[in-house]
Amino acid sequence: MSPRGSGTVRSLAAALARLFAGLFGAGGVAGAAIAAHGGDIRLVAIAAAMALFHAPALLALSLRAPAVPRTSGAAIVLMIVGVLLFSGDLAVLAVTGSGLFSGAAPTGGSAMILAWLVVAGGGLFDVFVQPSREGGRTGRHEDSPIA
Numbered sequence: 001m002s003p004r005g006s007g008t009v010r011s012l013a014a015a016l017a018r019l020f021a022g023l024f025g026a027g028g029v030a031g032a033a034i035a036a037h038g039g040d041i042r043l044v045a046i047a048a049a050m051a052l053f054h055a056p057a058l059l060a061l062s063l064r065a066p067a068v069p070r071t072s073g074a075a076i077v078l079m080i081v082g083v084l085l086f087s088g089d090l091a092v093l094a095v096t097g098s099g100l101f102s103g104a105a106p107t108g109g110s111a112m113i114l115a116w117l118v119v120a121g122g123g124l125f126d127v128f129v130q131p132s133r134e135g136g137r138t139g140r141h142e143d144s145p146i147a
Helices: 003-036 041-064 069-094 104-128
Strands: none
Touching: 003 041, 003 069, 041 069, 041 104, 069 104
């Protein structure tokens, strides 16, 4: 992929992260208000909390996306899908009495966990691989025949 094409993907990932950060933030606050005023408080509160917890993470990832597009982009997509499935399933369950589909919340939860592991993998990359590009430590012996 050309640098121009990858820049477009990075910009799209960052824009999606900001868009969904705003939507999750607003939805989380609205969900918390609903939970405070009645209904199945437990389900709505959990859905709101997951949306609110991931909104700032998406904002942070949107800032990081241009520097590390692969890990940031993957984490962004996984977080968005995870929150939509997990929080969406709980919110729909609280309102209608039945969820989105069987396994929606566990699938969303797994996607969110995987997103955080991708973020950790990006950090691991920054610690051990990125410094070698700048002449820093690589975590390997400098005279090793393995590059």
